Amino acid sequence: MKFESTIGLEVHVELLTNTKMYCGCSTEFGAKPNSHVCPVCLGLPGALPKLNRKAVEYAVKAGIALNCTINNHSRMDRKNYFYPDCPKNYQITQDKFPLCRDGYIDLETNGTKTRKIRIERIHIEEDAAKLFHTDSGTLIDYNRAGVPLIEIVSKPDIKTPKEATLYLQKLKSILQCIGVSDCKMEQGSLRCDGNISIKKMEESKLGVKTEIKNVNSFKGLEKALEYEYKRQLKTIQSGEILKQETRRWDDIKSKTFVMRNKEHANDYRYFPEGDLVAINISDEEIEKIRHTIPELPYNRAARFVNQMHISRQDAYVLTMDMDTADFFENTSKLVERPKSAANWIMGDIERLVNETSRSIKELKFTPKQLSELIKLVDSGVISNNIGKIVMEEMFRAGKNPDEIIKKNKLDQNNSRDEIYGIVRRIIDENPKSLEDYKNGKKRATKFIVGLIMKDTKGKANPKIVNELVNEEFNKR
Template identity: 70%
Template structure:
């Protein structure tokens, strides 16, 4: 039997406002437990919420960036459920009248073809408190309660865990670029729920779906979805019944487990929130907010391809983070060598940043100093290998490449006469290697070249060394 999976994602994004959605409490991450709270976000009797205008603007901005239509009339609703992280016993959210509808983003699907993933809706809501489970019981921190969220609900257009990851990565890059969220998954600013069903390819009707809750990394998303798809397939093959339920992913054990039976929408008994007025958005409001949307990552990637003549892959990697994209663009223009700038950033710089767990904004040197390094290599004042030593020093000290080269005497020797004398000297000292070369062992030339580079402390121009050694060994 052949099977196919159908996936829809519900992505919860914490908005980067200074205060919560219905009160003036801070949204700052961390802090002493239950210190960023007030009667409103604690749900105390008699407290009255008031909506944060910035939340509405950020949600509209996200909707426009994701090709949604914006509702002129919207409202807030109460979603009723009983859980310790929800002190009012209801969550203020949006049900039938969300702010944004009918959007989409495009990802690269099978055979490198663009695939459109439709977005059903984007609505605003308040976050719940954080539960901390201990050996002695469960603790509740209400600092997160009332932090503003947008929930982005996709249509079931995703067919594989890989596509789900690509969708979420692109979504993240767009939201970061427009500045509505920092999307720090490790802090819970971006969380993902997935609805998954599996059926035989010949079957028209979709399979029974299960929901995976609160996935907070790309690696976990792909592993969890792959596990769940295999679980569904095994159950179908064994003739077992698949229950409609909510499950959690255990990253350590590498499996999902049941949390609860999946609720239906009518279980929540939605009704309009009587304390909050209706939301009315004018066309002028939408036009004003649209003007604040910068160049989006995929638009920037297309421009980089054309303007800097770099590959589609390089452009996609460099624009996945706006700070990296800005760093690259400046270095590319100042150095006049965009391909080299891309190679340094995606190669040595990326390696060092990963090793040191730092981001591009934490670097001790600037994009103009990377451009200076590229110019030193391109003008043959230093070799590419010496350049690798220089950039490592730049990471450590923040000194300019010119100062490092001058201080450590790393300038490349391009004097052919001087290099020729060293070549002759090394060849005379290694007659066996010369004879090996003449006997057909071409690797012997590499040994001699290595000895010459050692003799010159790596400063001899490698092109000149190669040319002279090949000439002498003929």
């Protein structure tokens, strides 16, 4: 008997505004705890909210980019719940009349379009405060209370944990591209609640749903959904009854834990927010916002494939981050083979960026300097291995590649006569390798090539070295 999962995601995105949703307090991340607060975001008696216009514009911009219908008329509502992170004891959000509805994302696997993942709605709301749990108790920082959010709610169209990750990655790339959020998951700017149920493949009725709260990494989301699928399957197969509940993901223990029984909409006692007027947006305003949207990642990827003749998969990876896409495009304009630029950016540069927890924007060298390095490697002035050494120095100090090569005497040796002398010497010093080769062990050539490259400190042209080693082995 085969089972399948049904997954929907609720993604919370902090908007890149300077001030909070209903007051003028700063949204700066990392400030001294409880320093960016006022009577409005602390929910003090008599304080009245005022809606942040920029947050509404950003939400509309996100809705357009995600193929949503923008509602000309919407309103704010009160969602009542009692918890220390909610200073007013209610959250100002949207219930029956959200700002955006009925959108979609074309989900791609390995750079190939597959199918639409429908987006049910996008609504605006305020963030809650942040709790810090310690051995002596729980501390609360209200700086985050009132920060503008959009919540993007998908339909239950996602089939696997891997698809959920791909959906979230594409969503992030679009939101960053249009500039409505920095989507820094490590700072909580992008958080995700995953809803998952399982059912027999032949059945149409969905199973009992579990919600996994506040996952803040792609790997965490995938692992949490995989764990929950196995837990639900084990429960069903053992004859137990699944309960609809909210669970939290523990990254360290790699498992979910029950938080509470799942609430329903009527548990929150939604009602219209009386302190804020309705939101009315004209078609003219919507079109004005539409014209501020830049080329979206999937359109840019298609252009890279058509104009620069790189693979769909490479184009998909390069356009996941707008800064990376910009760096690639600016580099590729200066080199004959854009594929070389893609390889360097997705290879050594991405590795160095990840190792140092930097971003492409923080690179100390320019696309022009990278293009110069690529030309030096492609023309055979230096080997690919020497290029990697030069790249390390460019990344560390931001120097020009020719300056690094000259200073460290890293020019590639392309003299066949000089290399031939080294080949003969190394083979003479290692007669066992020649004997192994004669006995059919062709890997002996790799051993000799390695010794030669070590002897020349990587400067010998590897193509010439391989040719001469094979020639010499076959002559003897």
